[in-house]
Amino acid sequence: MIALVHSLAHIELNAIDMVFDMIARFCQMDLPRTFWDEAVKVGLDEARHYEMISRRLEELGSFYGDLPAHGGLWDATIATRHDLLARLAIVPLVLEARGLDVSPSMMHQVRSAGDEATADIINKIYIDEITHVAFGIKWFEYICAAQDVNPHTKYRSLVKKYFRGPLKPPFNEMARTQAGLTADYYQFDMKPAGPDHA
Numbered sequence: 728m729i730a731l732v733h734s735l736a737h738i739e740l741n742a743i744d745m746v747f748d749m750i751a752r753f754c755q756m757d758l759p760r761t762f763w764d765e766a767v768k769v770g771l772d773e774a775r776h777y778e779m780i781s782r783r784l785e786e787l788g789s790f791y792g793d794l795p796a797h798g799g800l801w802d803a804t805i806a807t808r809h810d811l812l813a814r815l816a817i818v819p820l821v822l823e824a825r826g827l828d829v830s831p832s833m834m835h836q837v838r839s840a841g842d843e844a845t846a847d848i849i850n851k852i853y854i855d856e857i858t859h860v861a862f863g864i865k866w867f868e869y870i871c872a873a874q875d876v877n878p879h880t881k882y883r884s885l886v887k888k889y890f891r892g893p894l895k896p897p898f899n900e901m902a903r904t905q906a907g908l909t910a911d912y913y914q915f916d917m918k919p920a921g922p923d924h925a
């Protein structure tokens with residue numbers, strides 16, 4: 728349980744850094760004020776998530792930093808540092824959407840192990856993360872429309888360029904749909920190679 732909660736604390740800490748990196752790095756872009764307001768709200772959520780989960784880790788007798796952690800999330804941030812569309816494609820629309828896929832079964836496992844407190848925190852985070860994916864898709868499509876590019880085609884090319892490996896099912900279609908992330912954004916890797924896959 729400590730290893731699991733530690734890995735969640737690591738994800739949330741990275742999530743704080745990733746969203747404020749986005750705000751600082753792309754602040755020269757001409758976007759509506761609401762983009763920045765909503766981004767800050769996501770950052771505030773991530774800070775609350777980190778606080779909740781790191782406090783739980785301490786209740787379990789550990790602390791954040793007690794275990795080794797991977798640098799994969801920050802690598803994704805660095806890889807997309809030059810392009811806001813790539814950042815939105817990879818961070819909310821691949822990584823945070825992936826979080827929605829794995830959360831229900833993780834919650835179930837944690838509850839089965841008798842840790843209601845951790846399961847409740849995972850559930851709170853899960854509900855917020857749906858809104859983070861919604862933020863990602865809303866603004867990804869807004870910028871694509873402003874640049875007059877097809878969002879689905881653009882998304883596929885960005886994922887192929889910046890994300891290693893296929894988007895793996897099972898997908899949490901209910902939560903993804905709730906966030907506004909339609910199947911066009913995640914079912915394409917399962918189709919046979921065609922012109923879209925060039």
Ligand SMILES: [Fe+2]
Nearest residue numbers: 739742773776
């Ligand atoms: Fe989070």
Ligand SMILES: [Fe+2]
Nearest residue numbers: 742823856859
């Ligand atoms: Fe998030």
